[in-house]
Amino acid sequence: MKEVEVQMSFKGVESGILYLVPTPIGNLEDMTFRSVRTLQEVALIASEDTRNTQKLLNHFEITTPQRSFHEHNYKERIPQLIEILQRGESIAQVSDAGMPSISDPGHELVVACLAAGIKVVALPGPTAGLTALIASGLMPQPHYFHGFLPRKKKEQLTVLETFKEQEATIIFYESPHRIQKTVQVMMEVFGESRQAVVCRELTKLHEEYLRGTLEELNRYLKEHTIKGECCLMVSGSTEVAEGIVDPRSLKEQVEALIASGSKPNDSIKEVAKRNQLKKQVVYNEYHEIE
Structure with missing residues (x-):
């Protein structure tokens, strides 16, 4: 009932709307007509990096003003943005690339808006994880999105151990500078023969998929330096628990x-x-x- 009451409370309220607007993850042609129009019509754009977003705005000749909104200032920014929305002005929130809130700022602002009875509208658009998954060759469903792993090996091992028996394809994000070490850690947990795919430069000119076992990828990454943010997908476990007979033919x-x-x-x-x-x-x- 609580959720129904919140949705009903939007009726007749003159507060603005928070639009969650996805931005291209590489290719500017992936920007939708609706996203461009929304950025043109709102009173303000809350941007993860105003300099980066300005390049996008310039390309589409959008003159809407921006205000920075990122992991280091969101606590002070949220009350300011809520006040603007409550005055009846709408705001678009964007991250540097892809969907807001997915490994990017946005979630805290959404929660604050819902608590204040402000309508939140998400626009569909680019997201690296699913885009890479459907071309990876790994099972697209079920899948589990994790995003970035901790940087320290000990913490990585702790997280990866929880996925050891996961049957769904697992999606990670990783920096090109850390990808080889991350694959090496995964070998310790999942074994050398687990199938995996590394996708880099997604939607860009030099988009590339590296497919193979974790051991094969590790060997390749030791010998080659790659550039661009990476999406690392690991196939789910197909192991059958000891003592249990696999019922499949x-x-x-x-x-x-x-x-x-x-x-x-x-x-x-x-x-x-x-x-x-x-x-x-x-x-x-x-x-x-x-």
Whole structure:
């Protein structure tokens, strides 16, 4: 009932609206007509980095004034923005790239607006995690978005251990300077053979997907320096708990591994190992050879 009452309280209220406006994660052509129009019509734009957003505004000839809103000043900014909204003026909140609140500022402002009975409207648009996921080749659903891991190895290990049995594809964000060390830590937790994909420079000219096992990616990243913010996706666990017999047929087990990004031959070999069978037995059942 509480949520219904809040929604009903918007009726007749003359306060402004907080618009959550996604911005391109690389390619400016991903900016929607609605997003451009919203940025033109609001009274103020709350920006993570006003200098970065100004480049976007200049490109689309938007003259709306900005006010900085980021992780270091949000506590003092929120009361100011709420006051503007309560006067009946609308505000657009943007991050440097992608969706506000997703590994970026915004959530605290949304909570404050809802508490004050101010309407919040989210516009659809670019988000790096899902964009990379659907082209990764890993299972798109179920998936789990985590974002950035802690920087210290000990804390990373603690977080990753909680995902060890996770069956969903896991989405992380990482800096190009830390990506190799992060993959190395993941190998310790998930094992060398877990399938993973690194996507860099998403939607830009040099967009690239690196696909393979964690061990293969680790070896590549040791030998190559990559640039651009990275999206790191790791396939979910396909392990069956010790002592429990997998109820799926051999063919279904192979298909599950292939769906997670493993190559057919590697999948057949892995299923044979798990079931303590000869590879040829699994091969024949997968290909339905009598």
